[in-house]
Amino acid sequence: xxxxxxxxxxxxxxxxxxxxxxxxxxxxxxxxxxxxxxxxxxxxxxxxxxxxxxxxxxxxxxxxxxxxxxxxxxxxxxxxxxxxxxxxxxxxxxxxxxxxxxxxxxxxxxxxxxxxxxxxxxxxxxxxxxxxxxxxxxxxxxxxxxxxxxxxxxxxxxxxxxxxxxxxxxxxxxxxxxxxxxxxxxxxxxxxxxxxxxxxxxxxxxxxxxxxxxxxxxxxxxxxxxxxxxxxxxxxxxxxxxxxxxxxxxxxxxxxxxxxxxx
Numbered sequence: 001x002x003x004x005x006x007x008x009x010x011x012x013x014x015x016x017x018x019x020x021x022x023x024x025x026x027x028x029x030x031x032x033x034x035x036x037x038x039x040x041x042x043x044x045x046x047x048x049x050x051x052x053x054x055x056x057x058x059x060x061x062x063x064x065x066x067x068x069x070x071x072x073x074x075x076x077x078x079x080x081x082x083x084x085x086x087x088x089x090x091x092x093x094x095x096x097x098x099x100x101x102x103x104x105x106x107x108x109x110x111x112x113x114x115x116x117x118x119x120x121x122x123x124x125x126x127x128x129x130x131x132x133x134x135x136x137x138x139x140x141x142x143x144x145x146x147x148x149x150x151x152x153x154x155x156x157x158x159x160x161x162x163x164x165x166x167x168x169x170x171x172x173x174x175x176x177x178x179x180x181x182x183x184x185x186x187x188x189x190x191x192x193x194x195x196x197x198x199x200x201x202x203x204x205x206x207x208x209x210x211x212x213x214x215x216x217x218x219x220x221x222x223x224x225x226x227x228x229x230x231x232x233x234x235x236x237x238x239x240x241x242x243x244x245x246x247x248x249x250x251x252x253x254x255x256x257x258x259x260x261x262x263x
Contacts (some may be wrong), residue, residue, distance in 0.1 A: 056072075
């Protein structure tokens with residue numbers, strides 16, 4: 001059994017009551033949580049496809065559990081958050097953050113951690129509801145509309161009857177990624193709304209999300225009047241799945257943000 005599978009199995013064994021489905025604006029949101037609900041929330045948002053399970057190692061981390069309220073969501077269309085029902089807008093996807101924040105009683109704005117497609121989701125939250133978050137960690141995030149390309153093989157997956165034969169997670173993944181370029185263009189003028197402190201982490205050998213996406217975040221934040229980019233790291237010889245290859249780097253980033261927020 002692989003490391004991720006072991007992490008998932010351990011979480012479910014130790015926290016059988018910490019998998020929740022809640023209703024928010026007549027929609028179902030599923031998430032896993034650990035830690036202290038009276039501490040600052042840290043919300044982990046997966047890519048496409050994915051689920052909360054990709055963050056199991058972080059939910060099990062004793063250091064994080066001691067100092068934070070950790071929550072990993074299933075984005076809309078995946079896992080148990082309206083599985084198979086595609087949410088094409090980043091604004092709609094960001095609703096999961098509002099939903100799970102209801103379970104935190106600290107009154108503190110969250111640290112949002114987004115990997116891949118999760119990056120533009122946390123950006124959307126920070127742009128539309130800046131009071132909800134005080135820190136953002138972008139990991140291998142697809143945010144630059146100029147770098148978002150639709151491959152020819154994606155189009156047949158939208159045709160009937162091919163689309164109805166696909167597993168739901170494949171279909172949802174394809175549909176939301178095909179709409180992502182348009183959604184990212186809508187974000188272009190909204191980066192000035194991001195008030196949270198930001199850390200960017202990108203693998204230099206990422207073949208799924210071009211490393212230029214990290215440079216795009218740096219550029220957009222430099223155009224604002226707020227000096228809120230506190231760390232920018234490109235990691236040599238690391239690819240897209242840095243959240244599993246270098247988890248200690250992500251954990252250190254969370255604590256670094258907390259230090260910045262509570263000097």
